[in-house]
Amino acid sequence: MKIVYTDVLVIGGGLAGLRTAVGVKQRGFDTIVLSLVPAKRSHSAAAQGGMQASLGHSAMGAGDNEDVHFEDTVKGSDWGADQRVARMFTHVAPKAIRELAGWGVPWNRVSQGEREAVINAERVVITESAKAHGLITARDFGGTRKWRTCYTSDGTGHAMLFALGDQSIAHGIPVMERMEALALIHEGGRCYGAVVRNLVTGELSAFLARATTIATGGYGRIYKVSTNAVICEGTGTAIALETGVAELGNMEAVQFHPTAIVPAGILTTEGCRGDGGILRDVKGHRFMPDYEREKRELASRDVVSRRMTEHMRKGLAVQSPYGDHLWLDITVLGREHVHKNLREVTDICRYFLGMDPAEDWIPVRPTQHYSMGGIRTDHRGESTTLKGLFACGEAACWDMHGFNRLGGNSVAETVVAGMIVSEFIADFCAGSESDINLSTGLVREFVEREQAGLDGLLNSSNGESASAIRSRMEEIMIEQVGIFRTGSELESAVEELEQLLERSRRLSVRNRVPGANPELVAAYRLPKMLKLALCAALGARQRTESRGAHYREDFPQRNDRDWLNRSITTWPSAEATLPRLDYESIEVGDMELPPGFRGYGTRDHIDHPHSDQRHRQIEQILKAVDPNDRYARQAALMPFEHLLPEKYRPRSQRLEIKT
């Protein structure tokens, strides 16, 4: 049995994993990164539109700061976020942008003087301040009050991931590619590492570490149509669930992006609408202003996706052999802008649709896009229940996104969380509580259990093949656990998924080689994916309200009285076919921003009994504080700076740009 030792095992080589590895390495700890694919091919590379950070240097971002970013994030989350974490995040985001700038990300810059832009389908002239010339600029994204999304053309994720990939090489961090974590090694509520399979040779080995970090991204591929890369199967989240100890949070909170192309499901960035693009129906009518007077195409994603679906249900969709769709029109932006600032979009349309988006409208419809749910952690990124296990990035429920994350807040989360969590991991590794006293017998047990599972698949001859079960799961998820949900559909989804899970325990494969074997891989991942699907479906069935991306047609109101909480799922035992579901309440009394109207979507919710009281309390507290000192006002309501690693506590400077 091969055993590899390191201080910090990082599972996942996307933005979150790489930034974590660099962080602990800088603190002097050894680390190894594992990834299914070369790190720079991780899904983070596909992020197009940009990263939110409140620099406030572009004219349309003037006056932006952490407070506004915080408010937008909490409203976006439909009050599901942990507000302290949202504060930690918005505080560090400008620092993350600047760190990445130092590492070479060629962020687009402010160019002084007048320039044309399209806002609300009209050409306007924006005058950029000379004082801001050459500083990092930003574009508009949904659900934000300021233009805050920093970008490099529409290849932001690529530029960020390559800068971080190169930093990890500069720091001499080993990144082991084509390696898949199959199970976590744990005992007595403490995680010690993982059993890992080499995807080329099929060999299993044990990686033991003081701290294990899961940064494996989202689980979008449990849905039939997703913008996610084909490797976003959520296996990292699933191995945490399978410990029976680690908790997952808010698995039913699944985001649909309004504009993926039909039929391929490939994303066209929110930057299309941020830059002025509009949505049209079968008659060519621009319909979003009919529903959302103020934010129009730029309400938050959950709202726009629902409005689009609602509109299509009225028979106003374009019908095609691949199902109904609507149009995204960016021809209004002009050829030069489209070909320069929306280049990936241009390429995607050219190669996958055979058209030029500067000339013709793009066929789009809402498509699964982002997993708000994930491994539940505290503000330090450590699992709430399994010591020594950390998680960050899309795989985690840290929880700054609550029930809906804002565009541009996700790549921002990956690097900000990597910065913060790596410091706490390093602190943990520096203490004696991270010492490992583990018998090799236990390690052997874990490796042998995985080996036996694989051998079982290779040797059984009368089982089912994985692919039919998998397609059925994907269909159930998109049809019954999608944008619009109802109790009866969710009920039948849970029931059928449970049956699929049972069937998935009796699979066999045609191709019996133990090494590289795509069929085997599909077979052992399937039960893991089904467990995640069950967590999402069950969470959705039980949550009899609508919040953020979770929308129940039979319970259309947000219900703060009964549901201001986080869904927590755990997996009770290897034989179980359903997760255990508990709830973690979110306290109104601690909130800086108590629940209210988001500013878009329907103005209709059931109040929490303590909401009014907290609003009054806040008024009282603020009376005693200098109205011009925004830091003091914030600190009086919900102190958070003490929660941050010391090096990230100082305030971020910005130029005050006047317009």
Next chain:
Amino acid sequence: MSSPSPGRTLVFKILRHNPQDPTSEPHVARFELEEYEGMTLFIALNEIRERFAPDLQFDFVCRAGICGSCGMVINGRPGLACRTLTSTLAPEITLAPLPVFKLIADLSVDTGEWMRGMSERLETWIHEQTPVDLHAVEERMEPELAEAIYELDRCIECGCCIAACGTARMREDFVGAVGLNKIARFRLDPRDARDDGDFYDLIGDDDGVFGCMSLLGCHDICPKELPLQTQIAFLRRKMVRVS
């Protein structure tokens, strides 16, 4: 949407070999599929795997032409399989793995190890002059310069330029267009402290810019349409001057 003539039958000829398997010999396997509208090589290969060859190996990640995983030789020409619509090809399609890189199996090759080796040798990261103060307003940069750097930063390390390069086939350590482009990128970046003398030490030999025969297979093949021709010519002039 482009619409191919309906009902074409596509014939795929795929070069297969699994070095992990001692009994495997390189051979061409033949598969037939009915084409439908919007079919890409990503869709076709998955269908072949699903229906005929469960052990067929290939690499796709983003399936959107963004991540660089799916480089392969398509009808003799290196390219990204995921964004190749079958309607743009004749009905007989030959597929082979990218040469130069270590073969994993069938159409899957190890570009990761090759790229990391190149990155380590060329030190393809910003060599900071002074550490960034994370709390202070960032250094300014001319907007046009930032755009010019991004232009070169767009390389996705797909390896197509290497597969198309005569020198790379002959010289194991040749850094190729991908490596030379990276040097051009960091050379342009004022945040990098290195000067032409430093860059000369990295690429001023036959494994670097002087090994390039300027036949420009790379330039025509690069799926991101990077300006490889001008960048390599420019670097060569600069490096000749340093020497």
